[in-house]
Each structure stands twice: as structure tokens, then as C-alpha cells.
Amino acid sequence: MSDVLLFLNALRDAVRPRRLLIAALLIALPPLLGIIWSTAAPREDALPSDIYDSVAFGLVFLFTLPILAVVYGTGVVSQEIEGRTILYLLTRPFPRWRILLAKFLVCVLVVFVIPAISILLLAFTQFNPARLGEVGIYQDLMVLAVGAFTYSALFLLIGTAIPKPLTYGLLFVFGWETWVPRLPGQFVRASVMTYLRVLSSRNVVDDTPQPQGNLLLSLSAPPQVEIPMSQAWLILLTVAFVSLIGALVIFSVKEYAPREDSE
Amino acid sequence: MIELQNASRWYGQIIGLNDVSCTIGPGLTALLGPNGAGKSTLIKLLTGLIRPSTGIVHVLGEKPFANAKVLAKLGYCPEIDNFYEDMTGREFVTQMAAMSGLAGTALKQRVDDSIERVGMTDRCDRKIAGYSKGMRQRIKVAQAILHNPDVLVLDEPLNGLDPLGRREMTELMVSYAQAGKCVLISSHILYEVEQLTENILLMQRGRLLAQGSVRAIRELMDRHPHHIAIETDRPRELATALMAHPSVLGTRLDPKRESVVIVETSRPDAFYSRLPEVALASDYEIRRFDSPDNNLESVLRYLLDNKKDG
Numbered sequence: 110m111s112d113v114l115l116f117l118n119a120l121r122d123a124v125r126p127r128r129l130l131i132a133a134l135l136i137a138l139p140p141l142l143g144i145i146w147s148t149a150a151p152r153e154d155a156l157p158s159d160i161y162d163s164v165a166f167g168l169v170f171l172f173t174l175p176i177l178a179v180v181y182g183t184g185v186v187s188q189e190i191e192g193r194t195i196l197y198l199l200t201r202p203f204p205r206w207r208i209l210l211a212k213f214l215v216c217v218l219v220v221f222v223i224p225a226i227s228i229l230l231l232a233f234t235q236f237n238p239a240r241l242g243e244v245g246i247y248q249d250l251m252v253l254a255v256g257a258f259t260y261s262a263l264f265l266l267i268g269t270a271i272p273k274p275l276t277y278g279l280l281f282v283f284g285w286e287t288w289v290p291r292l293p294g295q296f297v298r299a300s301v302m303t304y305l306r307v308l309s310s311r312n313v314v315d316d317t318p319q320p321q322g323n324l325l326l327s328l329s330a331p332p333q334v335e336i337p338m339s340q341a342w343l344i345l346l347t348v349a350f351v352s353l354i355g356a357l358v359i360f361s362v363k364e365y366a367p368r369e370d371s372e
Numbered sequence: 373m374i375e376l377q378n379a380s381r382w383y384g385q386i387i388g389l390n391d392v393s394c395t396i397g398p399g400l401t402a403l404l405g406p407n408g409a410g411k412s413t414l415i416k417l418l419t420g421l422i423r424p425s426t427g428i429v430h431v432l433g434e435k436p437f438a439n440a441k442v443l444a445k446l447g448y449c450p451e452i453d454n455f456y457e458d459m460t461g462r463e464f465v466t467q468m469a470a471m472s473g474l475a476g477t478a479l480k481q482r483v484d485d486s487i488e489r490v491g492m493t494d495r496c497d498r499k500i501a502g503y504s505k506g507m508r509q510r511i512k513v514a515q516a517i518l519h520n521p522d523v524l525v526l527d528e529p530l531n532g533l534d535p536l537g538r539r540e541m542t543e544l545m546v547s548y549a550q551a552g553k554c555v556l557i558s559s560h561i562l563y564e565v566e567q568l569t570e571n572i573l574l575m576q577r578g579r580l581l582a583q584g585s586v587r588a589i590r591e592l593m594d595r596h597p598h599h600i601a602i603e604t605d606r607p608r609e610l611a612t613a614l615m616a617h618p619s620v621l622g623t624r625l626d627p628k629r630e631s632v633v634i635v636e637t638s639r640p641d642a643f644y645s646r647l648p649e650v651a652l653a654s655d656y657e658i659r660r661f662d663s664p665d666n667n668l669e670s671v672l673r674y675l676l677d678n679k680k681d682g
Contacts, residue, residue: 110470110475110479111467111470111471111473114466114467114470115467115471118456118459118463118467121458122456122458125458192454193450193452193454194454194455194456196421196448196450196452197450197468197515198471199420199421199438200419200420200421200443200446200448201443201468201471201472202440202441202442202443202444202471202472202473203440203471203472203473204440205438208471361438362438364421364422364423364437365421366416366421366422
């Protein structure tokens with residue numbers, strides 16, 4: 110029962126009105142961009158599948174998903190510390206790892222649901238709703254779920270292990286994930302997004318110059334190395350579970366008491 | 373119930389608790405000291421939030437850090453005023469009860485009981501965000517007592533309470549202490565602590581300055597003269613007469629009250645037993661006498677001053 114209460118209370122905290130407003134903006138931006146793009150560009154230069162692929166990967170996968178994972182994943186512990194409410198949680202005869210797990214599940218749920226709604230709305234604006242299955246939307250949702258789980262676990266680990274986790278998380282998203290895959294050689298294998306792209310099986314761009322949406326398309330460029338899908342699954346799930354277990358262990362043994370002003 | 377052996381705690385280069393050894397048994401004990409004295413560090417050690425850097429901290433015979441067995445018998449009311457603001461008081465206490473292992477009707481019963489004990493029954497279904505400081509204090513105490521703990525650690529529990537609330541909360545703590553529980557109260561409201569208990573722990577700069585009853589601690593302060601104010605009809609004559617007593621170190625007239633003699637003595641018990649004899653010998657009219665040093669604030673001040681001097 111306590112796990113359920115923890116989960117529900119964490120969920121309620123995650124969907125506070127102010128947060129919902131930000132979530133609504135994140136949800137609405139991709140479909141709006143899709144509508145504007147398809148309206149403004151000539152039909153032959155802006156096929157619905159191109160628009161969908163570019164916006165979905167350039168904005169939702171590369172921005173919304175990791176940014177939500179950073180905020181919620183690192184916030185699982187840091188919010189409790191900053192709010193000092195962690196004192197109530199850690200002085201109860203309740204296993205610490207279960208506290209963290211309940212809150213982590215909420216984090217994964219939120220990090221998945223917001224981009225998922227966004228992707229669905231984007232797809233509705235570009236495709237016939239009856240054809241969503243044919244254009245691979247459900248596979249994208251699956252990739253989103255894996256991405257939400259992996260990124261959230263990774264940022265949960267950062268949040269439990271080091272101070273100022275939000276800063277390091279943002280550096281990881283906008284530094285590491287954005288630029289390391291662009292380095293020559295095998296660096297592309299060091300990015301979580303690389304493996305998510307492999308799972309999606311979408312050939313987002315080809316080598317020919319694109320007249321529209323160059324920034325989004327270039328950001329969503331696929332990896333230049335061949336990675337089997339089984340390897341992508343293995344690596345993503347390994348990163349996710351190792352991070353999650355690491356976070357649970359660290360949270361169980363580390364001290365999290367906030368410093369008193371008087372000390 | 374609580375035992376510390378040479379317990380120290382460092383925060384990097386800063387020491388929070390310095391080689392503290394003490395035992396705290398059943399009953400009500402007050403933890404006193406100025407800001408930065410180490411009270412909060414000691415409380416964090418006892419409630420299992422941090423570990424000692426060196427030494428031993430035992431609560432109910434075990435190390436308390438992340439120890440479910442200890443935490444099941446320990447109630448903690450933190451000083452902080454922070455909550456999950458969107459919850460109601462009842463929801464908050466219910467979650468804490470669930471995390472204490474309670475479930476079903478037992479949980480509901482305990483939640484209702486603890487909320488009633490702190491006088492929040494009629495307000496517990498309102499959101500905490502709208503609570504006054506006193507109401508927050510009551511809910512904090514409710515979550516601390518809901519599982520009927522053997523050790524109750526209360527950090528500034530009377531903060532923000534109105535006089536009625538203070539009295540109710542005081543009675544609650546005393547009732548717990550009388551039931552054989554160990555109640556440790558950290559406070560800076562000295563006169564209230566003094567009314568609650570004689571057992572005190574005095575801390576300064578991370579060290580335990582003294583432990584025991586106010587009176588016992590006062591008796592330890594042999595170096596420091598004890599002040600006794602005597603109101604009489606002939607203060608000058610009495611002051612002279614008292615100077616002949618070997619336990620009297622000095623006498624002076626109170627500059628604010630002409631009829632009052634202030635006596636400094638290193639042996640108050642001997643002085644008190646001698647005073648009637650002196651008074652009767654020359655027929656002094658002793659209207660009133662008291663010792664300002666018997667209150668806790670004086671004890672604390674003297675001890676802190678002595679420590680600085682030493």
C-alpha cells in the first residue's frame with residue numbers, strides 16, 4: 110500500500126498545474142510546427158512523412174524526451190533534498206530503494222506520456238488516422254518508451270550520485286548527446302540516441318540536401334556505423350538497468366540530509 | 373535507549389559534532405545550545421539520516437542509519453517547515469503511516485488517533501499549503517507519534533504554537549515521557565524547556581558541555597559564584613553580617629532595588645542552611661529571597677562563559 114501511495118503522491122506532484130502548463134507547451138509544439146511546415150512549404154518539398162520524421166526526431170526525440178528525462182530523472186532525489194521533505198521519507202522504516210523505485214516509475218511514466226501524446230498529435234496532423242500503424246507510429250511509441258526508461262534511469266543515477274545533477278544532466282543532453290555522435294570514428298556508439306535511432310529503423314534523412322527543415326534534419330541524422338538492432342536493444346537495456354540498480358544501491362547507502370542553516 | 377560513545381561527525385573540514393559521549397534514557401530530556409552548537413547534527417545521527425565519522429551512535433541498541441528496525445520505534449519531528457504542500461494533513465500523515473508499516477483499519481485508526489491527539493481533527497482535510505505555522509507544527513508532531521514510537525525526537529516542537537497549543541503539546545510530550553518513552557526535545561525556548569524537564573544536554577560548538585539535571589549541573593559549577601537575592605528591611609547591615617560566613621564570597625546592594633542584597637556564594641546549600649540563623653540573630657526581616665541562577669538560561673550562559681574562559 111505504501112508503494113502505491115508513494116507512487117500516487119509522486120504522480121500528483123508531477124502533474125501540478127504549473128508543470129501541466131509546461132507539458133502542454135511541449136506537447137503542442139511539434140504538431141504546431143508540423144502544421145506550419147506543411148502549410149508553408151510547397152507540397153513536393155514537404156512530404157508528410159518527411160515532416161513527421163524530421164519533427165519527431167529533431168524535436169521530440171532529440172529535445173523533448175531527454176529534457177524531460179533530465180528534469181524529472183534528476184529531480185526525483187534533488188527535489189526532495191531541496192524541499193527538505195526527504196527527512197520525512199528517510200526516517201521511516203521503509204526500504205529506501207522502494208521509495209526511489211516508486212518515484213522512478215512516475216518519472217518514466219511522465220517522460221514517456223508527454224512525448225507520446227506529442228508524437229500522436231503530430232502524426233494526426235500529417236497522416237490519415239487510419240494509417241498510423243502503417244507509417245510506424247506504434248514503433249516510434251515503443252522507442253519512446255525505451256528512451257524514457259533509459260534516459261530516466263541514467264539521470265536518476267546522476268541525481269542520486271552527485272550534487273547539482275541538473276547541470277550535469279543538461280550538459281549530457283546538449284553536449285554529449287548532441288555533439289559526441291558527430292565526432293569521427295566510433296564515437297557515435299557512445300550516445301544513447303544512436304541506439305534509439307537504430308530501434309526506430311527510420312531513415313530520417315538521405316545524403317541529398319534538403320530544402321526545408323535543414324536544422325532539424327541535420328540534428329536527426331542517423332548514425333554512420335552499422336549497429337544491429339539486437340545490439341541496440343542489449344545496450345539500451347543494459348544502460349537502463351545498470352543505471353537503475355546503481356541508483357537504487359546508492360540511494361540505499363548514501364546520506365541525503367540537507368544541511369541546516371545553523372551548521 | 374540512546375547511547376553515544378566518542379561520536380564525532382565532520383562535514384568536510386567543518387566539525388559538526390566533536391567527541392560526544394552520553395546516554396539518554398526514558399523520560400524527557402532537553403537538548404540545548406545556541407545555533408551551530410551541534411544539536412541538529414546530533415539529531416540527524418540519532419534519526420539515522422547521517423553516520424558518525426568516528427565513534428558509536430546507538431539507538432535502542434543498534435546503529436540507526438537506514439535501519440528499519442530502529443526507525444520503526446523512532447518518531448521524528450523535524451524543525452523544518454517544509455511539506456508536500458498539495459497534500460492534506462490527513463494524506464500526509466496517512467502516507468507516513470503507510471511507510472511505517474501500518475495498513476488497513478490499523479492505519480486509519482492510528483492516523484485518526486494521532487491527528488486527534490494534536491488537535492487537528494477538524495482541519496486535517498485541508499491542504500497543507502493553507503496551514504498556519506502552528507497547524508504545520510501539529511501535523512509534524514502527528515506524523516512523529518502515529519506509530520507509538522519508543523524514542524521520540526522533537527526538534528523545536530513548540531515553534532509557532534499559540535499558548536494553548538504549547539500547553540497541549542507539552543502535555544503530550546510529558547505523557548509520552550511518563551509512559552516510559554524516551555523523549556528528546558531540542559529547543560531554544562529555555563523557559564519552556566525548564567518547565568518541561570530537569571534533564572538537559574547542553575551543547576556548544578559541537579561538544580557536549582554538560583549533561584544532567586539543571587540543579588546537578590549548577591552544582592558542578594563550583595568555580596562560578598551562585599547569586600542569591602535577599603530582600604530585607606536593613607540591607608546594608610545584613611550584607612555586612614553575611615560577609616562573616618565562610619561560604620560567602622561577596623555581597624553587594626542591588627542598584628535597582630535598594631532593599632535587596634545580592635550575595636555571591638560558592639556553596640549555596642551551606643549558605644541556605646546558615647541564613648535563618650543570621651536572620652534571627654539580629655532580627656532581620658527577610659521579605660523574600662530567590663536565586664536568579666536557578667533558571668536554565670543562567671546555567672546555560674554561565675557554562676558557555678566558563679567554556680570560553682577555560
